[in-house]
Amino acid sequence: MSNKYAIGIDYGTESGRAVLVELSTGEEIESHVTPYPHGVIDEVLPDSAVKLGLNWALQHPDDYMEVLRRSVPAVMKQSGISAEDVIGIGIDFTSCTMLPVDEQGTPLCFKESLKLNPHSWVKLWKHHAAQDEADLLNEIAARRGEPFMSRYGGKLSSEWMIAKIWQVLNEAPEIYRQTDLFFEATDWVVSQMTGNIVRNSCASGYKSIWHKNSGYPDRQFFSALDPRLDNLTATKLRGNIMPLGTKAGELTPEMAGVMGLKPGTAVAVGNVDAHAAVPAVGVVTPGKLVMAMGTSICHMVLGTEEKAVEGMCGVVEDGIIPGYYGYEAGQSAVGDIFAWYVDEAVPNYVHMLAGQEGIHVHEWLEKRASAYKPGESGLLALDWWNGNRSILVDTNLTGLILGCTLQTKPEEIYRALLEATAFGTRKIIDAFTQSGVEIQELYACGGLPQRNKLLMQIYADVTNREIKVAASKQTPAVGAAMFGAVAAGAERGGYATIQEASAKMARVLEQSYRPIAANVLIYEQLFQEYSRLHDYFGRGGNDVMKRLKTIKENMHTDVHHDSL
Ligand SMILES: Nc1ncnc2c1ncn2[C@@H]1O[C@H](COP(=O)(O)OP(=O)(O)O)[C@@H](O)[C@H]1O
Ligand SMILES: O=C(CO)[C@@H](O)[C@@H](O)COP(=O)(O)O
Known part of the structure; x- marks a missing residue:
């Protein structure tokens, strides 16, 4: 045949x-x-x-x-x-x-x-x-x-x-x-x-x-x-x-x-x-979290029982693989945040230098950001540029970068944004495991894993787990x-x-990303700080993001009416 x-x-x-x-x-x-x-x-x-x-x-x-x-x-x-x-x-x-x-x-x-x-x-x-x-x-x-x-x-x-x-x-x-x-x-x-x-x-x-x-x-x-x-x-x-x-x-x-x-x-x-x-990455049994990493990230894991997990998008019997409960959680913006930074906020000299080196601005920023150690920039960000899907389920939340000084460089901000999305994923993993949905290994696919090695190493360090990468793009x-x-x-x-x-x-690449012990320790500290900010701005400690959004919407309506 x-x-x-x-x-x-x-x-x-x-x-x-x-x-x-x-x-x-x-x-x-x-x-x-x-x-x-x-x-x-x-x-x-x-x-x-x-x-x-x-x-x-x-x-x-x-x-x-x-x-x-x-x-x-x-x-x-x-x-x-x-x-x-x-x-x-x-x-x-x-x-x-x-x-x-x-x-x-x-x-x-x-x-x-x-x-x-x-x-x-x-x-x-x-x-x-x-x-x-x-x-x-x-x-x-x-x-x-x-x-x-x-x-x-x-x-x-x-x-x-x-x-x-x-x-x-x-x-x-x-x-x-x-x-x-x-x-x-x-x-x-x-x-x-x-x-x-x-x-x-x-x-x-x-x-x-x-x-x-x-x-x-x-x-x-x-x-x-x-x-x-x-x-x-x-x-x-x-x-x-x-x-x-x-x-x-x-x-x-x-x-x-x-x-x-x-x-x-x-x-x-x-x-x-x-x-x-x-x-397509070979995951047909529980304990393995698949991250589809692109514009956004969707996190999928299989289980044998239906458990309640804070802020997950859903648990559906046979929803991913027949015979299992499929769990999904997600972050509404990941690659989109990096795209925003490159398109809207990176200074012109970075575009010029990247052009001179004949590489994309993402690659230029990744290369420079790789020279930093975790925590070295003094920056911390909340990854809510498109709201928070999991675990807060609130599209009215917005982004935040903390710790900028007159010395802050574009590559440091880029790295802080990569890290913020990794902390968002860590929050999701913790929500699953604390509710009894086991996660031992991570699998990554989508447009990001094969484009940005630094991003993947940060995810391995922040989650303290090995990450296998899909062979297919x-x-x-x-x-x-x-x-x-x-x-x-x-x-x-x-x-x-x-x-x-x-x-x-199904196929995955031979090379995987493994956590680096020294980085894991620093990222654990930074994650605790991220969690404080997360709860303060996301759980009602200070609803400033929502108030700003309301003012913005009101202004938008006024401007719109004025122009009619
Ligand atoms: N080198 C890079 N590092 C980080 N993000 C990148 C890089 N190259 C592209 N991106 C981001 O990847 C996203 C596209 O991911 P992709 O998986 O191809 O698309 P989709 O999510 O629509 O399926 C875009 O948001 C883009 O900004
Ligand atoms: O929400 C889901 C899947 O449940 C996705 O379709 C959505 O996040 C968009 O994904 P992409 O980032 O475009 O791959």
């Missing part, structure tokens, strides 16, 4: 990437990246003068289709393999990235009459404008003693589905009324490929308060939020919810033509980006391809289970 292949597509924040993977070894034959033509829409709606509010982040649904139109034919062409031998497709996506569609599955923002309404567009995972709804949801759920709250670390994020839907209802009831379904973007793309409406258990579990045994919360809960949401789950969230690895359907002839593949190719149910990465896409192979099934040359696929296809 000829070699068989699957295609995995990873839909990130800025781009979608397709990889073509050989199934017996996991070898990545070809990959192709399509940057989203419209990128992240956070200022003005496309082709319009409609300005977006603070904390908005939207996307264009056609950008996702563009990835299918460009990247899939590209990997097929580059590889020269026959479409007959591609037996499965899997996709993974940022989440909760959601959109409203009509009865035909057409996104409402494609309609002339609705396209100027920001609520008709895709709300990206990092859309943070539903915080009021999230706060109220948490208050009402706590008052009612809703049992599901313990599965979500005691608080639901404004990034998740119900807060986002409620914001649509509050601010654009006409869009809510015209919405037939609210979709996770991953499920919408699968529906476009197969013609079937199938939701995936992973995104539904983590982001939409769905539970394998008890389903969604009852109608009384939704009525208590808002009587207009009473029947939400039976109407606008309806649809079969299927476990990961299930075949959602087969590629339609039309989409097969667009993608250069065969009609009938198996398509797996959608998945969440970070979660797809777990089997496209780990979620490889994981998605594995699920595509499982959807195709063993009889067609794929795999019967994700565990089998992982055993054959």
Whole structure:
């Protein structure tokens, strides 16, 4: 029998990437990246003068289709393999990235009459404008003693589905009324490929308060939020919810033509980006924390029991690997913080020197920052540039750098920012282990681990744990391809289970990062200081960050009104 292949597509924040993977070894034959033509829409709606509010982040649904139109034919062409031998497709996506569609599955923002309404567009995972709804949801759920709250670390994020839907209802009831379904973007793309409406258990579990045994919360809960949401789950969230690895359907002839593949190719149910990465680094058992490190970090670990962990994003049975409870926590900004610093705050001379050395500013800063010992700069930062997802679950928190003097150098600030994100991860690890979810080893994947060695050494030192690094630079896409192979099934040359696929296809680099004892000691001291700042600013000791944000929002509203 000829070699068989699957295609995995990873839909990130800025781009979608397709990889073509050989199934017996996991070898990545070809990959192709399509940057989203419209990128992240956070200022003005496309082709319009409609300005977006603070904390908005939207996307264009056609950008996702563009990835299918460009990247899939590209990997097929580059590889020269026959479409007959591609037996499965899997996709993974940022989440909760959601959109409203009509009865035909057409996104409402494609309609002339609705396209100027920001609520008709895709709300990206990092859309943070539903915080009021999230706060109220948490208050009402706590008052009612809703049992599901313990599965979500005691608080639901404004990034998740119900807060986002409620914001649509509050601010654009006409869009809510015209919405037939609210979709996770991953499920919408699968529906476009197969013609079937199938939701995936992973995104539904983590982001939409769905539970394998008890389903969604009852109608009384939704009525208590808002009587207009009473029947939400039976109407606008309806649809079969299927476990990961299930075949959602087969590629339609039309989409097969667009993608250069065969009609009938198996398509797996959608998945969440970070979660797809777990089997792709070979993690199918408990005790191993997988960190998907990119724009943000998602932390995933498996367990055999359901435990309550402060501030986790969720624990979902079968949510990552069938047969286990999958735990997820996360930091809403990591690479994004470093990007902010490089783009917005690094002095011009650094850009010039990096240019003269022919290296990227990140590399220049990393090189210089590596010359410092932990603690040597006297700086400490709080990594809340995009709020705090875990463990405080509060998007109203903001960033902080402490200890600057007239001598402070850009590379010292860069190092303090790297360290701050490592302390954020350490907080998450401590929350898990203190609640009885074991973590012995760390695995890292995503865009950061192979780009920044200093960052990885700092993480090993701050967490005092060895970190293994994924061999692939496209780990979620490889994981998605594995699920595509499982959807195709063993009889067609794929795999019967994700565990089998992982055993054959997963790969990590030989070189790992081990903690350096001297650094561990200093970082322990710095972490104690970080924890004091964390609690002071994050747990009500001083709500200055929130007061500043309120003043800013009020000023923004005034300025906006003045300019009308
Ligand atoms: N050398 C580097 N050191 C630290 N961060 C980097 C470096 N190069 C890129 N980044 C950051 O990595 C992030 C992109 O990560 P990636 O995993 O590729 O994307 P995504 O999170 O969208 O999947 C960006 O936020 C970027 O600023
Ligand atoms: O929240 C999740 C997964 O649960 C992510 O999709 C979100 O943090 C975005 O991830 P990226 O940093 O774009 O890889």
